[in-house]
Amino acid sequence: xxxxxxxxxxxxxxxxxxxxxxxxxxxxxxxxxxxxxxxxxxxxxxxxxxxxxxxxxxxxxxxxxxxxxxxxxxxxxxxxxxxxxxxxxxxxxxxxxxxxxxxxxxxxxxxxxxxxxxxxxxxxxxxxxxxxxxxxxxxxxxxxxxxxxxxxxxxxxxxxxxxxxxxxxxxxxxxxxxxxxxxxxxxxxxxxxxxxxxxxxxxxxxxxxxxxxxxxxxxxxxxxxxxxxxxxxxxxxxxxxxxxxxxxxxxxxxxxxxxxxxxxxxxxxxxxxxxxxxxxxxxxxxxxxxxxxxxxxxxxxxxxxxxxxxxxxxxxxxxxxxxxxxxxxxxxxxxxxxxxxxxxxxxxxxxxxxxxxxxxxxxxxxxxxxxxxxxxxxxxxxxxxxxxxxxxxxxxxxxxxxxxxxxxxxxxxxxxxxxxxxxxxxxxxxxxxxxxxxxxxxxxxxxxxxxxxxxxxxxxx
Amino acid sequence: xxxxxxxxxxxxxxxxxxxxxxxxxxxxxxxxxxxxxxxxxxxxxxxxxxxxxxxxxxxxxxxxxxxxxxxxxxxxxxxxxxxxxxxxxxxxxxxxxxxxxxxxxxxxxxxxxxxxxxxxxxxxxxxxxxxxxxxxxxxxxxxxxxxxxxxxxxxxxxxxxxxxxxxxxxxxxxxxxxxxxxxxxxxxxxxxxxxxxxxxxxxxxxxxxxxxxxxxxxxxxxxxxxxxxxxxxxxxxxxxxxxxxxxxxxxxxxxxxxxxxxxxxxxxxxxxxxxxxxxxxxxxxxxxxxxxxxxxxxxxxxxxxxxxxxxxxxxxxxxxxxxxxxxxxxxxxxxxxxxxxxxxxxxxxxxxxxxxxxxxxxxxxxxxxxxxxxxxxxxxxxxxxxxxxxxxxxxxxxxxxxxxxxxxxxxxxxxxxxxxxxxxxxxxxxxxxxxxxxxxxxxxxxxxxxxxxxxxxxxxx
Numbered sequence: 031x032x033x034x035x036x037x038x039x040x041x042x043x044x045x046x047x048x049x050x051x052x053x054x055x056x057x058x059x060x061x062x063x064x065x066x067x068x069x070x071x072x073x074x075x076x077x078x079x080x081x082x083x084x085x086x087x088x089x090x091x092x093x094x095x096x097x098x099x100x101x102x103x104x105x106x107x108x109x110x111x112x113x114x115x116x117x118x119x120x121x122x123x124x125x126x127x128x129x130x131x132x133x134x135x136x137x138x139x140x141x142x143x144x145x146x147x148x149x150x151x152x153x154x155x156x157x158x159x160x161x162x163x164x165x166x167x168x169x170x171x172x173x174x175x176x177x178x179x180x181x182x183x184x185x186x187x188x189x190x191x192x193x194x195x196x197x198x199x200x201x202x203x204x205x206x207x208x209x210x211x212x213x214x215x216x217x218x219x220x221x222x223x224x225x226x227x228x229x230x231x232x233x234x235x236x237x238x239x240x241x242x243x244x245x246x247x248x249x250x251x252x253x254x255x256x257x258x259x260x261x262x263x264x265x266x267x268x269x270x271x272x273x274x275x276x277x278x279x280x281x282x283x284x285x286x287x288x289x290x291x292x293x294x295x296x297x298x299x300x301x302x303x304x305x306x307x308x309x310x311x312x313x314x315x316x317x318x319x320x321x322x323x324x325x326x327x328x329x330x331x332x333x334x335x336x337x338x339x340x341x342x343x344x345x346x347x348x349x350x351x352x353x354x355x356x357x358x359x360x361x362x363x364x365x366x367x368x369x370x371x372x373x374x375x376x377x378x379x380x381x382x383x384x385x386x387x388x389x390x391x392x393x394x395x396x397x398x399x400x401x402x403x404x405x406x407x408x409x410x411x412x413x414x415x416x417x418x419x420x421x422x423x424x425x426x427x428x429x430x431x432x433x434x435x436x437x438x439x440x441x442x443x444x445x446x447x448x449x450x451x452x453x454x455x456x457x458x459x460x461x462x463x464x465x466x467x468x469x470x471x472x473x474x475x476x477x478x479x480x481x482x483x484x485x486x487x488x489x490x491x
Numbered sequence: 492x493x494x495x496x497x498x499x500x501x502x503x504x505x506x507x508x509x510x511x512x513x514x515x516x517x518x519x520x521x522x523x524x525x526x527x528x529x530x531x532x533x534x535x536x537x538x539x540x541x542x543x544x545x546x547x548x549x550x551x552x553x554x555x556x557x558x559x560x561x562x563x564x565x566x567x568x569x570x571x572x573x574x575x576x577x578x579x580x581x582x583x584x585x586x587x588x589x590x591x592x593x594x595x596x597x598x599x600x601x602x603x604x605x606x607x608x609x610x611x612x613x614x615x616x617x618x619x620x621x622x623x624x625x626x627x628x629x630x631x632x633x634x635x636x637x638x639x640x641x642x643x644x645x646x647x648x649x650x651x652x653x654x655x656x657x658x659x660x661x662x663x664x665x666x667x668x669x670x671x672x673x674x675x676x677x678x679x680x681x682x683x684x685x686x687x688x689x690x691x692x693x694x695x696x697x698x699x700x701x702x703x704x705x706x707x708x709x710x711x712x713x714x715x716x717x718x719x720x721x722x723x724x725x726x727x728x729x730x731x732x733x734x735x736x737x738x739x740x741x742x743x744x745x746x747x748x749x750x751x752x753x754x755x756x757x758x759x760x761x762x763x764x765x766x767x768x769x770x771x772x773x774x775x776x777x778x779x780x781x782x783x784x785x786x787x788x789x790x791x792x793x794x795x796x797x798x799x800x801x802x803x804x805x806x807x808x809x810x811x812x813x814x815x816x817x818x819x820x821x822x823x824x825x826x827x828x829x830x831x832x833x834x835x836x837x838x839x840x841x842x843x844x845x846x847x848x849x850x851x852x853x854x855x856x857x858x859x860x861x862x863x864x865x866x867x868x869x870x871x872x873x874x875x876x877x878x879x880x881x882x883x884x885x886x887x888x889x890x891x892x893x894x895x896x897x898x899x900x901x902x903x904x905x906x907x908x909x910x911x912x913x914x915x916x917x918x919x920x921x922x923x924x925x926x927x928x929x930x931x932x933x934x935x936x937x938x939x940x941x942x943x944x945x946x947x948x949x950x951x952x
Contacts, residue, residue, distance in 0.1 A: 086843070086844070089843075089844040089847075090842065090844065092650075092844075092847075140630070142630050142631045143629050143630045143631075144629050146626060146629045149629070151623060151624065154623070155620050155623060158619065158623075159616050159620075162612060162615070162616060162619075163612065165607060167800075167802055168604050168605050168607045168610070168800065168801075168802070168934065169601070169603050169604045169801060169802070169934075170603045170604075170796070170801045170802070171801075171802060189553075203828075204665065204828035204829070204830075205826045205827075205828055207825050207826050208825075208826075208828045211825075215701075232824070233824065233825075233826070236824040236825065237825075240676075240821075240825075335631070339628075339629065340629075340630060340631045340632075340831070341628055341629070341630070341631070341632060341830065341831030341832055342830060342831075342832070343827070343828055343829060343830050343831070360701075363693070363694065363697040364668050364669075364672075364694075364697065364698075364701075365666045365668050365669075365694070366666075366804070367664075367665035367666055367669045367804055367828050367829075368665070368804060368828075368830075369665075369802065369803060369804050369829075369830035369832075369833055370801070370802030370803075370804070371802055371803070371830075371832075371833075372830055372832075381551060382547075382550075383550040383551075473629065473630075
């Protein structure tokens with residue numbers, strides 16, 4: 031094999047290029063099984079890279095089983111099963127194609143991210159690093175979550191959401207969906223159906239359907255839920271997003287909240303209150319949680335995905351006493367599925383007051399981004415769109431008053447390098463009269479927001 | 492309120508002592524609602540601590556809702572609901588009592604930890620810190636796990652366990668139990684019972700019982716599983732630990748492995764192979780995984796809890812094609828419950844060859860600890876104990892040949908400051924003739940192991 035076959039020039043780390051070249055040679059049979067490879071030193075000299083670079087490439091090939099080291103004798107090619115690398119190639123290639131496809135997107139109004147530039151990276155790293163040195167970090171955690179974090183969440187819920195609870199009633203989990211699935215295991219003993227909002231969070235519906243609950247639909251419009259429908263419904267269980275309706279963004283008034291609590295008491299049922307991003311309300315103070323009015327009929331769900339970092343996979347649930355006992359009995363013998371480090375670091379972050387500071391800071395950052403986006407949308411689109419839900423959250427909805435479909439809007443936007451999100455997935459029967467598009471702004475800069483809106487105008491008008 | 496009430500002397504951080512004192516004053520009504528507290532400066536001066544210390548104490552009290560800051564006016568006590576702090580007190584006090592209780596333990600032969608002194612803390616931190624700066628770290632992850640980690644695991648399984656698979660067939664999860672529960676959702680459509688080992692891993696039984704599977708028991712002794720019993724069983728699904736039986740530590744011979752594969756093909760069933768700590772085999776090379784012999788009938792489970800760090804909550808499952816399709820359909824709409832950072836950092840750790848280095852290093856560390864423990868046990872106990880499972884894993888079993896109960900052994904050990912673990916929880920019908928005690932050594936130093944064995948001798952002989 032000639033080293034001159036190599037050309038290190040694709041911009042990726044050199045060791046990776048070397049590794050890829052060798053891998054492809056071996057997979058294509060250009061080098062045969064048991065053939066000896068140039069030594070680390072020879073290869074480094076001939077490619078004019080450091081020995082460390084060639085060693086890293088060889089290490090990777092060894093780790094993946096393509097080659098083997100035989101001590102001082104050097105490196106040799108392993109026998110490959112032809113069908114094996116064919117199989118491993120397929121998903122990798124798919125992945126690559128997918129990535130290239132998304133590279134044509136200039137501005138992505140994604141809704142699955144947070145602001146990176148104001149993230150307290152240094153503070154979080156410092157605390158994470160401290161946590162990693164503690165002896166308790168080298169053990170398994172508590173099944174229902176670390177008590178230090180549960181205490182902090184209890185204090186936070188009391189202070190910011192008016193929810194009076196205690197660490198003992200708080201169950202830590204990884205995501206809202208996981209908590210809903212766990213909860214479903216308990217609730218399905220007594221309930222066979224659940225009322226969900228229409229439109230509403232598709233992820234919650236999936237969790238209920240996973241347990242084969244029958245779904246009833248509570249109609250919600252851009253002005254709020256129509257609770258008069260509750261009377262005609264059979265279910266005594268409901269899943270709602272009172273602080274920030276998903277996706278319309280409306281908040282339930284105190285009267286609506288009381289109606290809902292009254293209903294739950296009357297039917298002896300439960301309200302599952304998903305308070306997923308109540309931290310970000312821009313026009314006034316957040317309304318108190320349903321669970322602050324009457325906690326005996328409310329299952330409260332919260333998480334750190336929107337307010338802090340989705341990748342931590344950190345959420346929690348406050349359960350009324352009878353459900354709490356059943357939940358604990360049911361899940362007592364199961365290990366926590368939530369990272370111990372996420373939990374311990376977040377507890378430290380909260381104890382030191384960083385959490386409150388972060389929320390305060392991010393509320394301002396997101397408020398400004400929201401205002402920027404809304405003012406640009408009004409400027410560029412005027413009467414052609416109606417803006418929905420600009421008081422809170424990390425996205426805004428726009429109802430497009432043009433004779434076109436959601437699909438057309440998305441495709442045209444994509445053609446102009448802008449990715450936007452549909453809302454049709456949230457609607458069941460209660461469809462809107464015009465297509466509604468979801469624009470997430472949390473991960474975009476002011477300039478990116480401006481460019482995105484300008485491109486959307488070109489695309490749509 | 493007089494500051495002279497304070498005496499900072501209990502050894503815990505000063506801000507914590509101040510915080511605790513104020514909390515207890517407020518809870519006991521020694522300071523009333525809306526009473527003003529001394530300023531941060533006054534309190535610092537009178538207690539001769541830094542202002543930062545008093546500020547931290549006040550911040551904590553504010554965060555927990557005990558007091559409020561009113562800007563320049565200072566800090567004031569909040570109204571407390573009497574029942575609320577009673578509730579929050581109970582679990583905290585329980586927790587405290589529990590902690591104090593365990594403080595009397597000198598040596599804990601715990602089985603839920605890993606060696607901390609050889610953990611690659613710096614490298615892991617560096618990589619974790621790098622990962623936290625990537626844009627993709629600020630988004631939600633892939634439902635079935637990050638492709639970069641799945642590729643690394645596929646390569647590792649091929650290299651170290653002989654399992655030929657690809658990233659696409661690997662599902663990432665948080666723990667073996669969570670994977671078993673997810674799997675149960677798929678398997679219970681076709682299977683209503685499962686064969687488990689007796690004795691065997693209680694956590695797996697819990698997962699099957701969660702789904703109301705009927706359990707059949709395959710007898711296992713210190714010399715291995717008795718597969719002749721398979722013929723009389725009704726189930727066509729079995730959960731086994733072939734590489735390192737939990738708890739006996741025996742490995743299935745290649746003949747036994749082939750028998751098991753043959754059985755699965757005959758009954759058209761599945762073998763769930765839990766390969767939970769196969770990395771640590773001291774006497775010879777690990778035997779190939781069942782999944783390397785015939786992957787069409789084997790569901791392979793692995794995790795990073797024993798081999799790396801339990802708190803990461805990182806595990807994986809390799810599924811045969813028909814189950815893979817069903818699994819993906821069933822769980823497609825659910826977010827991953829596994830920390831994105833654990834995944835991305837582990838992928839980086841593996842790519843850079845650190846994973847292989849770590850396993851190599853730890854195999855030696857644990858081998859030496861195991862040899863040390865076993866030789867001390869032999870020296871101190873002679874014929875009074877039989878040692879089981881010293882070829883592999885992070886614990887050893889000792890069968891105590893004395894006329895005493897497991898409970899007595901544990902209590903006597905505890906009396907001498909040593910905590911040991913029972914094994915009776917693993918046995919269903921196939922009880923041993925003498926009590927068997929489990930000694931984990933992974934988290935103990937050589938000196939601690941020696942002290943522990945000496946104390947056990949005093950306690951038991």
